Amino acid sequence: MARRRASNEELAGLVQGEQTDAVRRLEDRVAARVLGDLESRFAVLSQRSITAWVAAFGSVQAESGDTAALRRILSTIRGAVRRLLGPLGPRAQRELDQALTDAVLLGARQHAAFVEEATGRATRPVSGRPSRGLRRRAAAIGAAIADRRDRALAILRPSRARRWSDVQAGIGAAQSALPATRAHIATTVNEAVNEASLTAIDHQGAQKLWIAERDACVNCAAYSGMVVAADADFPAGLSWDPNQRGRGKALAAPPKHPHCRCRVTAWEEGWAPEGVPSFPDSLRREARRSIARGWSLPTESGAARIRAARELLRTGAGLPKSVEEFAALAVRAGRFTDRTVPTGP
Ligand SMILES: [Zn+2]
Known part of the structure; x- marks a missing residue:
């Protein structure tokens, strides 16, 4: 049906x-x-x-x-x-x-x-x-x-x-x-x-898609929206924080760390309707937005979030100007004042 x-x-x-x-x-x-x-x-x-x-x-x-x-x-x-x-x-x-x-x-x-x-x-x-x-x-x-x-x-x-x-x-x-x-x-x-x-x-017989949490850490956020073959591993060591790159091992699926609630799901190219960004694309964009906004758990290092935001801006965030300015401001201040993910529509 x-x-x-x-x-x-x-x-x-x-x-x-x-x-x-x-x-x-x-x-x-x-x-x-x-x-x-x-x-x-x-x-x-x-x-x-x-x-x-x-x-x-x-x-x-x-x-x-x-x-x-x-x-x-x-x-x-x-x-x-x-x-x-x-x-x-x-x-x-x-x-x-x-x-x-x-x-x-x-x-x-x-x-x-x-x-x-x-x-x-x-x-x-x-x-x-x-x-x-x-x-x-x-x-x-x-x-x-x-x-x-x-x-x-x-x-x-x-x-x-x-x-x-x-x-x-x-x-x-x-x-x-x-x-x-x-x-x-x-x-x-x-x-x-x-x-x-x-x-x-x-x-x-589909591919694998990594879906990170909305307040995922700087490492998991680097995987969100990534698609690999069903029999392949997600590569080791990705992170938005340059200081944390190259750590860990390749994984068939999350969880990547204790209390990680990232998910793997099937994905096929043909599922994306024409004319709109695909779901993996939109996840990658959401991950960049959450790095720019500093959305994260209070347990994560604030310094790591700032390094990640700086790296995002350096490599080109591709986000609305207001979001990028928000990130630039936080990087200059050395901190995000509020890191909670906004709820509701
Ligand atoms: Zn995770």
Whole structure:
């Protein structure tokens, strides 16, 4: 059944908006099941430990004089770290492995929806199973958590932890397993979603198109709109920031880094209607605009965004004069005052 082909803006909105949000919700559900109330239990552990330390040694500045008391406190904390992180690894492995099937299904459905919008023709999702490589990367979450637990336990030994700051570092090392788990889940779910796209692309015999997030980093923005053959990799080391060029390795598909929510989809030259810029063209233009506007996450280096904007202007942005002037102003000032992507129409 033939339908109207979606506009470039609608296609971008579908993938970068609705579909990315759905993937993020899946990540959140898995993370909630895996992490439960561990965050607050770690807060309680910190609070109780500091209370015990002050009771035993007088203040957080005081060194531990009494070895027996120190041993007691550290042994209690080590026990708590084992209790909190011990079951986390197996639980994370189990939940993430189960989530892979959901993520691959979601990716397959989303990819079919994209092709349907891009072509105006009904498309059935190509179902696949999570690959062995994907299952292996999901299972590695257990070892990553155990590693952080062991590092924490090594710090929390009487021979190493003589001051409160050491104890704090030990608890911090254990607690760092939580964001690491969150990141591992996010990366693996996004790998699964993109793996489903790759399966569908192969099936279709199409080319591969990289679609970056609207607030993608300077590296991912350099890939947005790039089209390569289905069996080729996206080249290594692209970046709008000259200082970050040449890093990383060639990739079959995103994610390029932890918390990267870029997507790969099928693309065929014939899908672009005549007389308007193709969808890949419009993605490349959008990426240049986001570099000129400084649209990015607060976690990304501001200096990198300025270097990227300077490079964009140097090589010719091909954007409206007002956008280029905005970028030039930011480069002269050495910063973008507001880096949030505007929402709404
Ligand atoms: Zn990315």
